[in-house]
Amino acid sequence: MFHSRHFNCVPLAEGIYVLEAKEQGGAMSNAGLIDMGDHTLIFDTFNTPQAGKDLREAALYFFNQPIKYIINSHWHGDHVRGNQHFSEELIVSSSTTRELMMKTQPEWLNRMRNLLPNLDEDILKLNASIDHEHHALKQKELSSELSYLLEIKESILTLKVTLPQLTYDRKITLHGSARTVELLSVGAAHTDCDTILYSPSDSIAFVGDLVAVHNHPLLVDGDPISWLEALTFIENLNVDLLVPGHGPAASSPYIQQIRQYINDLISISKQMVVENALMDVNNIEIPEPYLHWKFGSIFYRNLEFLIKTANR
Ligand SMILES: [Zn+2]
Incomplete structure (x- = not known):
């Protein structure tokens, strides 16, 4: 089995994996791998370049064939910051998502680069506190905080903002020799524009952050009212399995909780x-x-x- 410090690989169907973010590490959100038959499709690329690198390796490990399409479900950094490891392949998003990435990601990187000295200081302080902490549980908490900061630092030092090269507006259908999947833009929901991936033959949908399982969904960058409509749209697809951006895969009735x-x-x-x-x-x-x-x-x-x- 493929091993990464960033994610666990969970098979969902023949040729479909969810790479579930570990509590620690640089993934932060889930990604998907789909064997299209003659090529591999990847859904979302995690929070950091280092997790994106493992994502690429996992795709090649599970399906020994070319990677062709990389989908960015929405502009949030924890779904797109591994993109640079796929600059030779075709990164696809909705046109609004690409615009929002252009608006937000370079600015984020500049801001974070300026904060590097503070981050270094925090890392030093945390290291000292871990040395002085004798309570095992507290020491564990501090260590996980430290590993988070180290992942962020590595990502700031290595990140190259990499934008989608192909954009679409409502729907795009991707055909492989073994499966056909649909990218569907549901409009404003969790962000100003969210993309889901629907595989009709598997009754599986990768729904990005439209659904978070046992995690609070973030409402502040989108439109909660049209999000409700998007949830109804997903329900009407009649999928058996939903793959959320955060948390484990769930069955379709979970939508009601969101x-x-x-x-x-x-x-x-x-x-x-x-x-x-x-x-x-x-x-x-x-x-x-x-x-x-x-x-x-x-x-x-x-x-x-x-x-x-x-x-x-
Ligand atoms: Zn998000």
Whole structure:
């Protein structure tokens, strides 16, 4: 089996793998590998060049054939920063996603390069704290924080912003000798434009960050109302298996949990606006169904965003 410090390789069907981000390492989000028969297709490229390098190696390890298409589901860095290892292949995204990458990624890299001295300082401090920490659990937490910072540092030093060369607007169908898959733009949802990959013959959809499993989905860069419509669109595809951007693959009824989450947050935020509550969202407790989802801080960012947009 292929081994990477960034992800675990999970087979979903004959010729289809999800590469699930490990808690530590430079992946941060999931990627997909699809054997099209005469070539390989890759869905998303992780958060860092170093994870992207392993992604390339995994694709060649599992399917000993040329890699042809790389899909970027949306502009967020944790789905596109491995692109540079595929500059010889064809990177595909929606035209809006490419524009947003152009707008955000070079700027992010410049900002992060300027922050390198601070990052070095944080790394030194963390190393010292780990040496002085005798509590095993705390030491483990500090070590995982350190490994995160080291991954970020490596990525800033090595990243070359690499944009898609082929863009599409609504739908593109890709044919291989063994399967045909569809890229579908669902419009504004998690971001201003999100792409899903649908394989009708496998009843599998790679849905990017339109679905997060046991993770708080991030609402602040998109449009929660049209996101709800996008979820209905995915439901109507009648897929058996959904591959989320974060968390393990899930069956289609899981979509209802994301719909419920968005609706719950909209109603909490509306209530806060109506009551003109002092806008300290931190007084709100995360509702029980979402209490154990990862990245609880995103819940508060989401609420602040919804209150702000309701006030507009
Ligand atoms: Zn995202």
